[in-house]
Amino acid sequence: QIQSKCSKECSPEQMKKTTRSQHICCYECENCPENHYSNQTDMPHCLLCNNKTHWAPVRSTMCFEKEVEYLNWNDSLAILLLILSLLGIIFVLVVGIIFTRNLNTPVVKSSGGLRVCYVILLCHFLNFASTSFFIGEPQDFTCKTRQTLFGVSFTLCISCILMKSLKILLAFNFDPKLQKFLKCLYKPILIIFTCTGIQVVICTLWLIFAAPTVEVNVSLPRVIILECEEGSILAFGTMLGYIAILAFICFIFAFKGRKLPENYNEAKFITFGMLIYFIAWITFIPIYATTFGKYVPAVEIIVILISNYGILCCTFFPKCYVIICKQEINTKSAFLKMIYSYSSHSVSSIAMSPASLDSMNGNVTMTNPSSSGKSATWQKSKDLQAQAFAQTCRENATSVSKTLPRKRISSI
Known part of the structure; x- marks a missing residue:
């Protein structure tokens, strides 16, 4: 029996494609494209993989399951960020111990007392702890908790510092008109509860109407990204914007009091802390908007750590330095002088x-003195x-x- 064969057999990984010649029975072999496969010889077409869960390279005989990615606990960047968070928590505890052991000294008293310092330190502790919710496999609970915990604790911290800035400005201001205005404005408990309460309302409405949820991102060709979808960008921006408004007001009060007594000039350091916060979060916005993939949470963690370390160090490090290294000026007599x-x-x-x-x-007017008398005359x-x-x-x-x-x- 005589047989004629004008085409060779197509192997798996390939499909048959009819040639554009006069011999319609002839064909040529073509490799399967990406996300397609062929597992038999002489297949007329390649089979498509489920691109949501699987992928295949060019010239493949099977589909491969996509790898699920997120910021894992054993990721080197995640480990580094956790170490920095842990060091921050240790620093908070050390500061708390130093202030507790020196609670009757002028430096601690001029910081608002132990209770106010404890509240601020607790806020810093929660801010450092909140970074752990950005790491690991996203869950509905962690997605909802991480932004809320950070937003409320950071707002409470800024509210306490705002109250302290206003109090410092009131204590050292001798302009009668401005002092009268500041006295009317200065309501410590009301300031703290109102400022923090507004953020609680914002976060509560966010969780009720458009809560953050886990999103399975399948847009990448070979991996599945598990991430927290913020639910409402408007709510997320409102939360951050409200903190920025409080920080700006705090910056204004602190800036006005930056020339107060040098040894206890907390306002100057609060100004530096607020500047670090602004620089960190202004930088965060474009980076966060352009970053894609599993390292998006790491960007926010880095900004939280920078702003938290900045405010913590500027608020407490100078005082700890005076308590430990400058004990001669940490006395009542030196303070009163x-x-x-x-x-x-x-x-x-x-x-x-x-x-x-x-x-x-x-109107009281002053006339220019003569060059010889060098004195002023009043009406x-x-x-x-x-x-x-x-x-x-x-x-x-x-x-x-x-x-x-x-x-x-x-x-x-």
């Missing part, structure tokens, strides 16, 4: 300020007002030295 010197200088500045004198019930009609105001300021300076350390500074 420093406060008296600053308050006397501040009140004297107000007494001699033309703007302050002008704020009385009339006679306003002499009594200027002298009375200066005398009041001197009395205030005297009273500040007696009452300020007891009433204001001891409660900062």
Whole structure:
């Protein structure tokens, strides 16, 4: 029997394709494309893999199951971030011990007392602990918990620091008008509960109407990404935006008080801490928006650690340094001397300020002195007002030295 064969047999991994020639019985072999396979000889076409769960390379005889990926506990980057979080927790505990053992010293008292410090340290502890919810296989519980825990604890921390900034500004401000306004504004418990309560409401509404959930991302060709889908980008942005607003207000108050007594100038360090926070989160937005895959949670962890370390170190490290290394200025006598010197200088500045004198019930003007006399003359009609105001300021300076350390500074 005579047989004619114009085409060779197609192997598995290939399919038959009819040639464009006059011999319609002839064909050529073509490799199966990506995500297709052929497991028999002379197959007329390649079979398609389920691209949601499987994949196949070019010229494949079978489909391969996609690997499930997420930020795993044994990932080198995850281990590094966990170590940094653990070091932060240890630092929080060490600071708590130092402050507890020195609770009657001026530095601890000027920080708002032990209770306020404990609340802030607890917030930092929760912020460091919240990073663990970003690592491991995503679950509905972890997806809902991680953003809520971070948002509420960080807001409480910023609210306490905001209260302290306002209190410092009130204690060291000798402008009567501004001090009256600050006294009306200063309601510590109300400030903390209101600021934190608003964030609790935001997070609660987020969890009720558009809670974060686990999402199976199959858009990549060879892997499945398990990730937390935030549910509502608007709610996520509102949570972060609200924290940013509080941090900005805190920055303004702290910036105004940056020139307070050097040894206890907490406001200056709060300003630095808020700047670190802003830089970290402004950098986070474009990186988070352009990052894809299993390392998206790592980006947020890094930003949380940077902002948390920045605020923690700027708030507590200078005080720990004074407690441990500068014990000679951590005494009541040194503290009172420093406060008296600053308050006397501040009140004297107000007494001699033309703007302050002008704020009385009339205008006080100063004429330029002659080059030979080098002295200023005041209008006679306003002499009594200027002298009375200066005398009041001197009395205030005297009273500040007696009452300020007891009433204001001891409660900062």
